[in-house]
Amino acid sequence: MDMNAPEQPRNNSTSTVILEANKSTGEQPMELFIVDEHTEHYLALQAGGDFDRGLLTGVLGGMGGCAMIGLGLIGALQGKFDITYMTFSIGIPLLLVPFLWETLRPLPLPILFNRRTREVYFDHNGELFHSPWDGISAVANEFQLVGPQIGAMQSASLEVRVRKFKQPDTALMISLGAPFGKSMAMQKGFWEYIRAYMNNGPYFDEHGNHSESDAFVKSQLAVRPKMSDSFRRTRKQIKQAKQEAGGKNYLSGHHVIKLLVEPILYPQDRIQELTYGIAKRRSRNRWPSLVTDRLKANGPTTRLVDLE
Known part of the structure; x- marks a missing residue:
């Protein structure tokens, strides 16, 4: 068992x-x-398990890597390429290393x-x-x-x-x-x-x-819901609160905090979802052809028990 x-x-x-x-x-x-x-x-x-696959890439790559790459781009626009080189040399590995580690390891089918x-x-x-x-x-x-x-x-x-x-x-x-x-x-x-x-x-x-x-x-x-949709849901909640309050005192402190924090977390959440999706698609190849053929719209209709 x-x-x-x-x-x-x-x-x-x-x-x-x-x-x-x-x-x-x-x-x-x-x-x-x-x-x-x-x-x-x-x-x-x-x-x-492994439901949180992609979280490490999201945290390191979305919060750290993207921030460093962003600073590097700002440095490049200002002509400070030494800053760009330094931040890219840190930011790109922060994004790529956990991404490769989490996508190359197979997810449980x-x-x-x-x-x-x-x-x-x-x-x-x-x-x-x-x-x-x-x-x-x-x-x-x-x-x-x-x-x-x-x-x-x-x-x-x-x-x-x-x-x-x-x-x-x-x-x-x-x-x-x-x-x-x-x-x-x-x-x-x-x-x-x-x-x-x-x-x-x-x-x-x-x-x-x-x-x-x-x-x-x-x-x-x-x-x-997807974590990356949290900002959109917050805007929808604020719009509804505005309608219910008639436009008066509808914006709470809770809403203000979410409006400030959620855009910052968006890269982390989006990268996590992307990483999980890629890992899931790669793992599908581990099913034997007996299964994958039967998942197709025009695949065999015989059951495995019939083959036995």
Whole structure:
């Protein structure tokens, strides 16, 4: 058995629920900051950590490197090329070294739900595991984490079983996201999100029914906004506050601080997102052709279990 999240102590009142692909839990679909890609053909869930990939490049390159390069450009405009040489020799390595280190290291491959072939893929240390979607079931466990600092914190895990390709006797239970801070209702809602995608997708409404519009899906994915969009969101909040206040005393100190700080942090956030995106695209090449071919619009429709 393999768990993406470390095993946690559970109390005696642990409750376990079996969730099935063809049965509704009664909850509305809910995305829990786990979906990395929601496309017409496959759903990718982040797995294995490294969610902050690109942060080092953003901090060193966005804050330090870009600042030094900017100073160098100012020096060049003033004809002070000695300053330009010095700042470029510091700023460029501050940007390139962490960028190369974070993009050349492969990201953990995501958990893939393929709508076309109706199956699940998972990579474990370079070995391919899979499961047909039809007939699949998930195990949801609700428990409490108890500690002197956190007190009693309710948590719930959500796991599915996959089997090794061409070795079906070898199976893993994989966690669909970390259980910390999640309730049973939240995990049921996330299972409904996956069910709606696989059974009625690629787009669906708040009840999980098929929809030609992607409005509900976008609203769910927008709950985790990009950090680089923070300045735009602040301006939108200020505009709304101005309308509500009739133009009188609408600008708070909190808004002023955000207007000053967020533009400074924009290069860091933008570079972090760019670095993560490049690392993710490079990591896709690690999937075997059996998987990548089936993710294409015109790829094979046979399931891996059929090949076995």
